[in-house]
Amino acid sequence: MKWTQTLIPTLREAPSDAEIVSHKLLLRAGLIRKLAGGVYTFLPLGLRALRKVEQIIREEMDRAGANEVLMPALQPPEIWEASGRAQTASNVLFKVKDSSGRQWFLSPTAEEVITTLAANEINSYRQLPKNFYQISLKFRDEIRPRFGLMRAKEFIMKDAYSFDTTDEGAMAAYKKMYDAYTRIFARCGLKAFPVEADTGVIGGNYSHEFMVPAETGENEVAFCEACGYAANIEKATSGIPKTAAREIGAVIEKFATPGVVTIDALSKEPYKVPANRQIKTLVYIADSKPIIILIRGDDQLNETKLLAKTGAVAARPATVEEIVPLLGARPGSLGAVVNVPASVNVYADERLQGANDMTTGANEDGFHLKNVSIERDIKVTAWFDLRTVNAGEPCAKCAKPLKIRRAIEVGHVFKLGTKYSEKLNATFLDADGSRKPSVMGCYGIGVTRTLQAIIEQGNDKDGVIWPLSVAPYQVCITPLAVAPESEAMKLAEKLYAELTARGVDVILDDRDERPGVKFKDSELVGFPIRIGIGEKSLAKGEVELKPRNGALQSIKTEEAVEAVMRLVKG
Numbered sequence: 001m002k003w004t005q006t007l008i009p010t011l012r013e014a015p016s017d018a019e020i021v022s023h024k025l026l027l028r029a030g031l032i033r034k035l036a037g038g039v040y041t042f043l044p045l046g047l048r049a050l051r052k053v054e055q056i057i058r059e060e061m062d063r064a065g066a067n068e069v070l071m072p073a074l075q076p077p078e079i080w081e082a083s084g085r086a087q088t089a090s091n092v093l094f095k096v097k098d099s100s101g102r103q104w105f106l107s108p109t110a111e112e113v114i115t116t117l118a119a120n121e122i123n124s125y126r127q128l129p130k131n132f133y134q135i136s137l138k139f140r141d142e143i144r145p146r147f148g149l150m151r152a153k154e155f156i157m158k159d160a161y162s163f164d165t166t167d168e169g170a171m172a173a174y175k176k177m178y179d180a181y182t183r184i185f186a187r188c189g190l191k192a193f194p195v196e197a198d199t200g201v202i203g204g205n206y207s208h209e210f211m212v213p214a215e216t217g218e219n220e221v222a223f224c225e226a227c228g229y230a231a232n233i234e235k236a237t238s239g240i241p242k243t244a245a246r247e248i249g250a251v252i253e254k255f256a257t258p259g260v261v262t263i264d265a266l267s268k269e270p271y272k273v274p275a276n277r278q279i280k281t282l283v284y285i286a287d288s289k290p291i292i293i294l295i296r297g298d299d300q301l302n303e304t305k306l307l308a309k310t311g312a313v314a315a316r317p318a319t320v321e322e323i324v325p326l327l328g329a330r331p332g333s334l335g336a337v338v339n340v341p342a343s344v345n346v347y348a349d350e351r352l353q354g355a356n357d358m359t360t361g362a363n364e365d366g367f368h369l370k371n372v373s374i375e376r377d378i379k380v381t382a383w384f385d386l387r388t389v390n391a392g393e394p395c396a397k398c399a400k401p402l403k404i405r406r407a408i409e410v411g412h413v414f415k416l417g418t419k420y421s422e423k424l425n426a427t428f429l430d431a432d433g434s435r436k437p438s439v440m441g442c443y444g445i446g447v448t449r450t451l452q453a454i455i456e457q458g459n460d461k462d463g464v465i466w467p468l469s470v471a472p473y474q475v476c477i478t479p480l481a482v483a484p485e486s487e488a489m490k491l492a493e494k495l496y497a498e499l500t501a502r503g504v505d506v507i508l509d510d511r512d513e514r515p516g517v518k519f520k521d522s523e524l525v526g527f528p529i530r531i532g533i534g535e536k537s538l539a540k541g542e543v544e545l546k547p548r549n550g551a552l553q554s555i556k557t558e559e560a561v562e563a564v565m566r567l568v569k570g
């Protein structure tokens with residue numbers, strides 16, 4: 001490809017709405033352009049890199065025995081009603097109407113479609129196991145699209161779905177996908193690592209996310225360097241001890257705490273109740289019913305765990321207007337010892353199990369209760385792990401201190417079980433003549449997000465540093481004189497032809513621009529190898545070879561092709 005033939009609109013400065021380095025570089029390097037918030041056009045170079053990521057995914061999916069299919073983006077709501085996700089995933093579903101007034105959903109993922117297909121086409125154990133995948137546009141009504149391709153309203157996802165006759169079979173399919181993902185991200189030059197994950201509205205009971213460490217990532221991961229434990233903070237647990245039991249007085253004591261409405265205020269003079277001896281009482285509305293949550297004063301509620309443990313689809317903090325009629329007091333004086341309506345479930349964090357000598361709100365504005373023994377004085381509906389772990393807590397497996405870091409979720413694998421196959425009738429006749437639902441798994445990779453994660457991980461002050469495997473072009477040939485009859489251009493054309501013939505992706509920068517401009521642009525776009533052809537080196541029978549990530553070297557012109565081949569192959 002000749003530079004002048006394609007469109008590479010590089011920019012000195014990134015538009016001001018680009019916040020993170022990879023988003024800025026996608027724009028500055030002329031890879032994508034924004035049409036509207038969360039909606040992007042891929043320009044020629046961006047698309048080339050994207051296609052390479054897709055190709056790696058395709059090869060690894062095929063190698064793992066999955067079959068490529070292509071499912072519709074327009075999906076009838078009936079199948080979403082049948083799975084129950086018309087409600088549970090309602091907030092991300094794009095809903096469109098056709099001219100007859102019929103409603104459609106734009107695919108955010110395709111469990112319903114593939115399970116419907118399996119219901120119709122798979123009837124016997126002889127047809128199983130099967131795994132189907134597609135690489136296609138997905139649509140999600142993200143409330144806050146941001147960071148470019150990271151969180152878009154329209155993006156490309158690879159989604160795969162496995163169908164098996166048994167749980168063991170499903171586990172083996174899961175393992176295959178897990179291994180394929182490990183290979184895919186490695187081949188994309190990404191340092192990605194798997195972590196235990198929550199299953200969310202997708203459902204199922206076993207799941208891992210593939211995370212790329214990055215300060216700008218929207219996820220937090222707790223991990224242990226000693227034993228390798230790693231989990232999304234939404235799911236992570238630690239070996240932190242329960243609250244120590246103490247000698248306490250036999251009776252609860254009410255005391256006045258005028259104006260004290262925070263854990264912190266109660267921990268100070270004159271009360272001096274340490275946060276770890278306080279019970280924090282939170283009121284949430286879970287699937288339109290109020291619930292009470294108790295966690296220790298020095299802990300934070302983990303809302304993902306709350307949903308996962310209680311089975312609620314959605315939960316939000318109750319408003320003051322909802323709380324006062326329910327408990328008779330305002331936030332800051334809430335508790336679960338007295339005045340709790342019998343219909344309200346009380347969920348307590350396991351760290352409070354056996355805790356006594358605790359202080360909590362009296363459900364009377366300006367009063368607290370002390371000498372509270374949680375098991376004696378509070379009717380707890382259920383005990384769950386509801387707290388968020390903190391860095392430094394002992395690993396549950398090996399007791400070494402946990403660390404926490406931010407990361408980008410690029411892939412997610414789920415063992416689904418029979419949730420979708422039961423609801424959508426994807427059953428098969430087993431060898432013994434009985435009819436059973438298929439045991440499913442689903443496996444997603446955010447292809448466009450992966451592309452951006454590669455840039456977020458590979459860049460410097462001058463621009464993108466592409467791994468060879470996904471670079472839009474592997475080599476950029478930069479003659480400093482571009483007149484067709486110039487020695488430099490003749491040599492450039494010759495090297496271009498030879499490298500292209502040997503399967504290398506080459507771009508020839510034939511622009512009549514100053515050398516500084518051309519070098520800057522090629523660094524900005526981040527081609528892994530640049531071959532500079534200037535007058536001085538030409539006179540010595542040499543060219544300048546500059547790996548994007550290494551030092552410039554002069555090499556004999558006739559050795560140039562072999563030198564490049566060594567870099568490309570190595």
Ligand code: ATP
Pocket residue numbers: 109140142149150151152153154155157409410411412444445446447448449450
């Ligand atoms: P997130 O938690 O980031 O919203 P998710 O868990 O809802 O993502 P999945 O349903 O697991 O996403 O989708 C599979 C993959 O698709 C994710 O691992 C991610 O890489 C990608 N993805 C999800 N939402 C978006 C989005 N809005 N823009 C770009 N990629 C996305």
Ligand code: MG
Pocket residue numbers: 209409411412
């Ligand atoms: Mg996910």
